[in-house]
Every structure is written in structure tokens, then in C-alpha cells.
Amino acid sequence: MKIAIFGVGLIGGSLALCFKGKPDVTVVGYSNRASSAEKYVNRGVVDSATTSVREAAVDADFIFLCVPVGKLEEYVDELSQLPLKPGCIVTDVGSTKASVALCGRRLESQPGVSFIGGHPMAGSERSGVEAASTHLFENAFYVLTPDASTPQGQLDKLIELLALTKAHIVSVDAKSHDEIVGAISHLPHMIAVALVNQIRGYNEQDQLYASLAAGGFRDITRIASGDPVIWRDILVNNKSVLLKLLKDWNAEIATFADLLEREDGEGIEEAFRTAGEFRSKMPERRKGMLHSIYDCYVDVPDHPGIIGKIASDLGKERINLSNIHIIESREDVPGILRLSFRTQEDLDQAQLVLADAGFAVHQ
Ligand SMILES: NC(=O)c1ccc[n+]([C@@H]2O[C@H](COP(=O)([O-])OP(=O)(O)OC[C@H]3O[C@@H](n4cnc5c(N)ncnc54)[C@H](O)[C@@H]3O)[C@@H](O)[C@H]2O)c1
Numbered sequence: 312m313k314i315a316i317f318g319v320g321l322i323g324g325s326l327a328l329c330f331k332g333k334p335d336v337t338v339v340g341y342s343n344r345a346s347s348a349e350k351y352v353n354r355g356v357v358d359s360a361t362t363s364v365r366e367a368a369v370d371a372d373f374i375f376l377c378v379p380v381g382k383l384e385e386y387v388d389e390l391s392q393l394p395l396k397p398g399c400i401v402t403d404v405g406s407t408k409a410s411v412a413l414c415g416r417r418l419e420s421q422p423g424v425s426f427i428g429g430h431p432m433a434g435s436e437r438s439g440v441e442a443a444s445t446h447l448f449e450n451a452f453y454v455l456t457p458d459a460s461t462p463q464g465q466l467d468k469l470i471e472l473l474a475l476t477k478a479h480i481v482s483v484d485a486k487s488h489d490e491i492v493g494a495i496s497h498l499p500h501m502i503a504v505a506l507v508n509q510i511r512g513y514n515e516q517d518q519l520y521a522s523l524a525a526g527g528f529r530d531i532t533r534i535a536s537g538d539p540v541i542w543r544d545i546l547v548n549n550k551s552v553l554l555k556l557l558k559d560w561n562a563e564i565a566t567f568a569d570l571l572e573r574e575d576g577e578g579i580e581e582a583f584r585t586a587g588e589f590r591s592k593m594p595e596r597r598k599g600m601l602h603s604i605y606d607c608y609v610d611v612p613d614h615p616g617i618i619g620k621i622a623s624d625l626g627k628e629r630i631n632l633s634n635i636h637i638i639e640s641r642e643d644v645p646g647i648l649r650l651s652f653r654t655q656e657d658l659d660q661a662q663l664v665l666a667d668a669g670f671a672v673h674q
């Protein structure tokens with residue numbers, strides 16, 4: 312089976328890593344730049360790479376378009392000029408789905424060829440093949456946007472392949488996808504960028520702004536570091552949905568200003584209460600590259616070697632730790648470590664081992 316990946320960056324590279332090395336699978340990367348194609352191979356992310364669309368595509372069983380949203384149509388058009396392999400499934404990973412669902416239909420004039428839009432709901436603010444990870448999609452949702460004309464057999468084939476990502480596959484219609492993802496992903500990115508730029512302006516007058524910015528600012532603004540070209544394309548593509556969402560956002564913020572203006576303490580409390588309740592009921596962020604659903608928290612005294620001790624206590628019991636994150640570490644103040652595991656069994660065992668070693672462990 313040949314899988315061609317167009318654009319081997321964060322998402323394309325992570326998919327390639329999920330597929331490469333599986334029995335009878337060959338993964339070919341395509342780049343429009345020879346130096347990038349060479350890099351994909353040197354990093355061992357793909358089996359081979361080419362700068363020829365034709366060479367990558369004509370005998371492929373699956374083609375994943377993992378380029379910026381603004382380039383999708385161009386590649387769909389180029390592929391529609393080629394004789395693709397009958398039965399070939401072309402899919403994409405773009406963060407918007409309505410426009411590509413429309414242009415993808417152009418591919419279906421070829422016998423047996425299907426276009427099925429896709430969007431893994433996992434990622435990060437990092438970009439490029441250097442940021443790719445085999446585990447990026449684990450337990451994340453992976454949205455597919457088949458429509459009435461999509462042959463069930465072709466959809467099943469794609470779902471079977473995507474099982475290698477360990478993501479949960481869901482089907483959603485393209486228009487609803489853009490509305491929902493606009494609200495839970497694109498709007499937050501705009502807000503984060505606007506907030507950082509607001510503070511950047513103040514900081515030009517007084518650099519204490521950046522110095523004092525702590526966890527709260529970092530948590531709400533991590534995504535402001537997303538790739539500018541990737542996000543330019545997403546926002547422009549989903550313009551009509553986003554303009555409506557920004558209107559609602561302005562109304563939401565105006566309500567806050569009004570509460571403050573009237574010193575309506577009860578109203579402010581209520582706003583935090585309802586937000587906190589809703590947030591705590593949201594499904595725990597599925598495990599991706601940065602977060603695990605199998606997490607526990609350990610209070611740690613601030614003295615040298617403590618992280619090493621935790622890692623070696625777990626290592627001795629052959630418990631696989633997938634991530635350690637220091638949540639708080641200040642001089643003379645106990646810190647908190649978040650430990651992530653890949654399985655519930657590892658988490659359960661780790662909690663026992665660490666409790667036996669005298670650590671305060673909680674979930
Ligand atoms: N970043 C995320 O969190 C995330 C999550 C899900 C989906 N997506 C979507 O995935 C796609 C890729 O995003 P990414 O985050 O992997 O970005 P990225 O920058 O890491 O990867 C994009 C890749 O496409 C290549 N590329 C750019 N222009 C090209 C062109 N004209 N021809 C061929 N290759 C080209 C780049 O060299 C790079 O390898 C986008 O459509 C994005 O909307 C992103």
C-alpha cells in the first residue's frame with residue numbers, strides 16, 4: 312500500500328510516523344522544495360520523498376493533503392489533472408472543511424477515486440516536521456466529512472487506515488464542522504493573538520508587563536504562537552463563521568464590562584461559576600502530544616534530585632512515564648509535578664509506587 316503525504320509538517324509528519332514501518336506500507340512525502348523533501352527522508356519520517364506531484368500521486372492508494380488550507384484547492388486541481396489509481400482515496404487535514412469538500416468533488420470524475428475531507432483535532436503551536444510525533448493523535452478526535460456521495464467502502468478503508476493514529480474517528484458534516492471548530496479553535500486563536508498584542512503594546516512603555524506575566528497569561532496565550540501562514544489561511548477561509556462569532560464575543564465582553572461598571576459582584580461570581588461548572592464537565596482533553604488522560608499530580612518538595620528519584624522509582628517497577636510537567640516550582644515552595652502515562656494500568660501502578668515511597672499523589 313502506498314501512502315502519499317503532501318506537506319510533511321507537524322500534522323503530515325505525525326501521520327507519516329503513524330503509518331511508516333507498518334507491514335506492506337510505503338510512505339512517500341511530497342514537498343515543493345527539494346531541501347524539504349531531503350529533510351523528510353533524513354529525519355526518517357517517510358520512506359522516500361519527491362518534488363514531483365505526479366511521482367508521489369499516480370500509484371498511491373491514499374493521498375493526504377497536509378499543506379496550509381490556502382493551498383488545498385491548488386493541489387486538488389493538480390491531482391484532478393492526473394490519472395490517479397482507481398480506488399485511490401484523497402483526503403486532507405485542513406482545519407476548515409466546507410470549501411475543500413466542494414472542490415474535492417472535482418477528483419471524483421476519475422473512476423473509483425474518492426475525496427473524503429478530514430481534520431484531526433490535535434495539534435500544537437509548533438510547526439514543521441521537527442514537531443511531528445507518533446503520539447500526536449492518540450485519543451484525540453479525528454473528524455471526517457463524508458457526504459451522501461461517499462461510497463461506504465471507501466469511507467471504511469480510510470477509517471481502517473486511520474486506526475493506526477489511535478484517534479477516535481467521528482463523522483460530521485462540513486458546514487457544522489466549520490461552525491463548531493470556528494468556535495472552539497479559531498475564535499480562541501484570534502482572542503489569544505489579540506490579547507498578546509494588547510499586552511505587547513503596554514510592554515513597549517513598561518517592560519514589567521512581560522516580566523510579571525505568569526501562568527495565567529501563559530495558559531491563555533500559548534496558541535498565539537501558532538504558525539502565521541497556517542492561521543492566516545484558516546481564518547480567511549472561515550471568515551463568515553468567524554465574523555459572526557466575533558460579534559457574539561464582543562457582546563460577551565460588553566456584558567463583562569457592564570458587570571464591572573455596575574460593580575455587580577454577584578454577576579461576576581455567577582459568570583465564573585457557570586464557566587467553571589461547564590469547563591469541569593467538559594471531557595478531559597484527550598491525550599495528544601502534550602496532555603494525557605492518564606495523569607496524576609505529585610506534590611514535591613523543592614530540593615535537588617527529586618524528579619530523578621520519581622523517575623527512577625517508576626523505572627525500577629518498569630512503569631512507562633510518557634511525560635513529566637512541572638506545574639509549579641519556586642524556591643522554598645513545594646512544587647507540583649504532573650505525570651502522564653499511556654495506560655490506566657501504568658497510572659494505577661505509579662500511584663501505588665509513589666504513595667509507598669512517601670509522595671502525596673492525587674488525580
Ligand atoms: N497546527 C495544528 O495544530 C493543526 C491541527 C490540525 C490540522 N491542521 C491543519 O494541518 C495542515 C498543516 O498544518 P501544520 O500545522 O502541519 O503546518 P506545518 O507548517 O507544520 O506543515 C505544513 C507543511 O506543508 C508544507 N507546505 C507549505 N506550503 C506548501 C506548498 N505550497 N506545497 C507543498 N508543501 C507546502 C510545509 O513545508 C510543511 O511541511 C493545515 O491545513 C492546518 O490547517 C493544523
Ligand SMILES: O=C(O)C(=O)C[C@]1(C(=O)O)C=C[C@@H](O)C=C1
Nearest residue numbers: 406431432433434435436496534
Ligand atoms: O493545541 C493546539 O495548540 C492547537 O492549536 C490545536 C488545534 C486547536 O485549536 O485545538 C488547532 C488547530 C486545529 O485545526 C486543531 C487543533
